[in-house]
Amino acid sequence: MIPLIEREIVNKKNWISRDEMIDILAISQSFPGAVAVNSAIFIGKKIGGYPGALLALLGVIIPSFSIIIAVAKIFSYFSTAGVVKAALMGISSAVIALLIMAAVRVAKTGIKDKISPLVTVLALILLLFTGLHPIYVIILGIAIGLVIYLLKNISKKIK
Amino acid sequence: MIYLNLIFTFFKIGLFSFGGGYGMIPIIEKEIISKGWLTGQEFVDIISISEMTPGPIAINMATFAGYKIGGIPGGLLATTGVVLPSLILILVISYYLSKYGHHRILKETIYWIRPVVLALIIQATIFVAINTFFKEGFDIKTLLDAGSVNYFLQNVNPAAIVIMVISLLALLLTKVHPILVIIAAGSAGVILHYAGIL
Numbered sequence: 001m002i003p004l005i006e007r008e009i010v011n012k013k014n015w016i017s018r019d020e021m022i023d024i025l026a027i028s029q030s031f032p033g034a035v036a037v038n039s040a041i042f043i044g045k046k047i048g049g050y051p052g053a054l055l056a057l058l059g060v061i062i063p064s065f066s067i068i069i070a071v072a073k074i075f076s077y078f079s080t081a082g083v084v085k086a087a088l089m090g091i092s093s094a095v096i097a098l099l100i101m102a103a104v105r106v107a108k109t110g111i112k113d114k115i116s117p118l119v120t121v122l123a124l125i126l127l128l129f130t131g132l133h134p135i136y137v138i139i140l141g142i143a144i145g146l147v148i149y150l151l152k153n154i155s156k157k158i159k
Numbered sequence: 160m161i162y163l164n165l166i167f168t169f170f171k172i173g174l175f176s177f178g179g180g181y182g183m184i185p186i187i188e189k190e191i192i193s194k195g196w197l198t199g200q201e202f203v204d205i206i207s208i209s210e211m212t213p214g215p216i217a218i219n220m221a222t223f224a225g226y227k228i229g230g231i232p233g234g235l236l237a238t239t240g241v242v243l244p245s246l247i248l249i250l251v252i253s254y255y256l257s258k259y260g261h262h263r264i265l266k267e268t269i270y271w272i273r274p275v276v277l278a279l280i281i282q283a284t285i286f287v288a289i290n291t292f293f294k295e296g297f298d299i300k301t302l303l304d305a306g307s308v309n310y311f312l313q314n315v316n317p318a319a320i321v322i323m324v325i326s327l328l329a330l331l332l333t334k335v336h337p338i339l340v341i342i343a344a345g346s347a348g349v350i351l352h353y354a355g356i357l
Contacts, residue, residue, distance in 0.1 A: 002214065030178050030269040034215035041249045047262035050250065057246055060297050064214025065238055068222040069231060071212055083349055086357040090348025091207040093319045094289040094341045098210065099284040100176035106280060110273035119271065123278035127185065134185045135175045138275055145271030153308060
């Protein structure tokens with residue numbers, strides 16, 4: 001979806017520059033939610049202020065929304081058919097492979113220091129064995145990030 | 160008040176979904192299955208369909224789950240709920256960012272969410288695998304009670320494991336587009352069904 005956004009907004013419409021687009025993509029990943037949705041909000045804001053942000057958001061979710069509602073309506077008629085179940089079983093098997101690939105990708109690009117793997121293991125133990133709500137585990141990650149950020153800043157100041 | 164509960168629940172889900180749609184799966188699972196809104200199998204179906212439909216998977220999952228729980232209004236509220244945190248946070252924070260220019264603290268903090276996101280994706284993988292590889296889901300307690308390999312063998316779905324392994328090899332070794340892998344895997348399921356295996 002991102003290359004599509006770039007082609008429309010940067011190349012065709014010239015609404016923002018390529019550099020601005022790169023900045024927006026980088027920062028969109030720092031916010032919760034889908035990157036495509038976040039970048040749409042940023043781009044909309046840049047071009048048309050608050051109404052622009054709202055309209056860009058609507059524009060990016062309305063197609064997904066309509067398609068899913070249509071698919072869900074059709075699916076509800078056929079979901080019990082054996083052949084549909086078999087097709088979905090095949091698809092969810094492929095989804096497992098996609099999830100494994102995503103995990104490998106995140107591990108390769110996101111885990112660059114020695115503390116991160118420990119955080120992953122700790123988070124996994126909390127998630128799988130204590131049944132702790134994932135939200136608390138994320139908050140724990142954010143808290144660790146803030147503490148490390150502050151410690152770094154303090155040690156810089158002392159130096 | 161199911162509708163109010165829906166928008167609030169998906170607002171919470173949206174607020175804590177970092178690292179794309181996959182990291183969101185355990186949060187939705189926790190919220191929706193514990194509330195009894197959907198079964199594990201229903202949610203796995205939703206993930207599968209969201210994966211093969213165009214648009215961000217996070218939005219697709221929210222719309223589909225909301226629709227299953229509360230019809231079209233449910234879909235609308237879940238979708239609104241899941242994007243609202245993005246909208247609010249971006250509009251509020253981009254004001255400060257443009258005022259002060261940099262976003263170092265944000266970036267550094269987000270860096271430390273990544274190892275957690277990795278754990279969430281692994282948990283999501285286990286969740287989908289359990290519901291796909293085992294016909295009745297996988298219940299460790301039943302396995303221990305039954306105390307036998309028989310329960311495991313009766314419950315396991317070898318076709319799913321084979322399709323997963325082939326898909327993984329295709330993704331690792333070739334540059335084939337994921338959507339083609341999904342279509343091929345779905346077709347394999349259909350063929351196995353008509354061959355009388357599934």
